[in-house]
Amino acid sequence: MTSTVDAPVDAPVEKPPLFGKAEKRAVLDPLVDDNPIALQALGICSALAVTLKVSPTLIMCLAVIVVLTASNTIISMLRNYIPHKIRIIVMLTVISSLVTLVDICLKAFAYDLSKSLSVFIALIVTNCIVMGRAEAFAMGNPPWRSFLDGLGNALGYSWILIVVGVSRELFGAGQLMGAQIIPESWYAVNGGWFVNNGLMVLAPGAFIMIGIVIWIQRAITGFSEAH
Amino acid sequence: MDKGSNKFVVVFQTAVCVVLAILLAGAYNGLSESIAANQEFDKQRNILKAVGLWNPAEEAGKPRKELEDLFKNRMRSEILEVKRGEVDVEVKRAGVVSTEKVVKVLDVVKTDHDIKDFANLMREEGKKPAAERKEYVPFYVRVDDKGADEAYCIPISGYGLWSTLYGFLALQANCRNVVGITFYDHKETPGLGGEVDNPSWQAQWVDKCVRGDDGMLTGVNVKKGGAAPDDPHAVDGLSGATITGDGVTRFVMSDLQTYEPYFKKLLNG
Numbered sequence: 084m085t086s087t088v089d090a091p092v093d094a095p096v097e098k099p100p101l102f103g104k105a106e107k108r109a110v111l112d113p114l115v116d117d118n119p120i121a122l123q124a125l126g127i128c129s130a131l132a133v134t135l136k137v138s139p140t141l142i143m144c145l146a147v148i149v150v151l152t153a154s155n156t157i158i159s160m161l162r163n164y165i166p167h168k169i170r171i172i173v174m175l176t177v178i179s180s181l182v183t184l185v186d187i188c189l190k191a192f193a194y195d196l197s198k199s200l201s202v203f204i205a206l207i208v209t210n211c212i213v214m215g216r217a218e219a220f221a222m223g224n225p226p227w228r229s230f231l232d233g234l235g236n237a238l239g240y241s242w243i244l245i246v247v248g249v250s251r252e253l254f255g256a257g258q259l260m261g262a263q264i265i266p267e268s269w270y271a272v273n274g275g276w277f278v279n280n281g282l283m284v285l286a287p288g289a290f291i292m293i294g295i296v297i298w299i300q301r302a303i304t305g306f307s308e309a310h
Numbered sequence: 311m312d313k314g315s316n317k318f319v320v321v322f323q324t325a326v327c328v329v330l331a332i333l334l335a336g337a338y339n340g341l342s343e344s345i346a347a348n349q350e351f352d353k354q355r356n357i358l359k360a361v362g363l364w365n366p367a368e369e370a371g372k373p374r375k376e377l378e379d380l381f382k383n384r385m386r387s388e389i390l391e392v393k394r395g396e397v398d399v400e401v402k403r404a405g406v407v408s409t410e411k412v413v414k415v416l417d418v419v420k421t422d423h424d425i426k427d428f429a430n431l432m433r434e435e436g437k438k439p440a441a442e443r444k445e446y447v448p449f450y451v452r453v454d455d456k457g458a459d460e461a462y463c464i465p466i467s468g469y470g471l472w473s474t475l476y477g478f479l480a481l482q483a484n485c486r487n488v489v490g491i492t493f494y495d496h497k498e499t500p501g502l503g504g505e506v507d508n509p510s511w512q513a514q515w516v517d518k519c520v521r522g523d524d525g526m527l528t529g530v531n532v533k534k535g536g537a538a539p540d541d542p543h544a545v546d547g548l549s550g551a552t553i554t555g556d557g558v559t560r561f562v563m564s565d566l567q568t569y570e571p572y573f574k575k576l577l578n579g
Contacts, residue, residue, distance in 0.1 A: 176330060191341040191344045
């Protein structure tokens with residue numbers, strides 16, 4: 084177990100505030116200071132795979148937000164009952180059921196996007212962020228705070244994915260959400276200066292973009308691995 | 311009950327599984343109809359793509375209604391009785407349409423709402439030993455305004471590396487040259503075997519010849535290392551996906567063979 088386990092505060096003498104310091108930290112920390120992708124380097128796999136275009140990226144973010152908040156909340160509600168020996172199995176059962184649920188909903192309501200995301204929705208099960216937050220946070224914190232932590236981490240994951248997705252589609256295809264953004268006249272074939280960047284449509288393009296985001300982010304926060 | 315005991319562990323995990331299973335089963339039950347409708351439309355769209363009536367690269371945003379109308383107006387669905395190599399008029403009259411590769415007895419019963427006799431007939435077929443059972447496969451004909459056949463589209467499916475690939479292959483009315491190929495469902499590795507979805511790879515199939523000069527079926531070979539540019543019977547293999555490519559070669563050929571008796575009859579008038 085990790086250090087974030089709190090004392091048995093389930094029976095507090097006074098009602099804890101809805102948005103106390105701990106709650107704010109649960110949401111805001113993962114956005115920048117403790118970002119799951121930029122700082123903890125978790126969930127990189129899907130960040131590489133689904134960020135080719137913006138629309139699948141958005142659906143992926145939405146799916147992760149739903150799964151992460153729901154799994155954190157459910158695990159947190161069960162945390163005092165889950166036998167320690169099988170806690171990972173219980174987490175996986177809950178997470179994979181939620182992912183299947185999301186997958187079914189996508190197939191019913193956004194069939195084309197669910198096809199373009201192919202296996203990556205199912206792979207949310209193995210997204211380290213989801214398991215990581217269940218183990219590190221939800222097992223030791225009350226449901227509301229776990230919900231916020233899940234939301235914060237999912238949003239921290241999402242904004243990086245969206246930044247990467249926007250730059251890859253813009254520079255790789257000159258488009259955003261499938262609509263042409265770079266005017267045709269800018270293209271080199273039409274006498275302009277712009278050429279679609281082939282690197283951006285390949286996986287290394289995503290690596291480089293994530294690297295740049297991490298670089299800028301660490302330059303601002305002054306974070307260093309050495310500490 | 312002691313929380314550390316084996317009994318509690320078993321009871322707890324069983325309870326979690328039962329609750330989640332009920333939740334998932336409920337969700338799937340509630341949504342299965344619209345999922346099935348989406349899948350059926352996806353197949354129709356892919357048939358249109360294979361016969362060259364819909365180009366997803368240029369007409370991606372075409373409304374669903376228009377595509378469904380196009381399918382209704384320009385495509386004729388047929389059912390072939392495999393062993394006789396003939397369109398089964400009985401079945402056709404029953405209006406049975408299914409995009410499944412092999413129309414299973416149960417599937418036919420399910421898709422057929424009106425004709426009780428036909429459902430009974432199919433049930434009887436289902437009781438016969440496999441060797442005597444009639445097998446039905448669907449195919450689709452692109453027709454022009456006057457109803458003349460322009461292209462034949464057959465379902466293709468078979469194993470690649472990890473999964474069964476499902477798709478359609480369309481031939482010109484001469485039953486010789488490919489109009490188009492498409493896959494609508496597979497679980498091959500994205501970027502490797504998954505490149506069967508790549509439009510520029512699929513474009514190589516256009517006009518390839520599935521028969522030799524003597525009229526015998528040759529199929530189309532997905533050739534590792536690349537096909538010679540003037541080879542009418544081969545397309546380039548996919549890098550890192552030799553097994554998927556071999557699978558495609560194999561099942562395209564075997565599916566063509568299924569329909570060959572019918573094509574032969576067409577060609578010989």
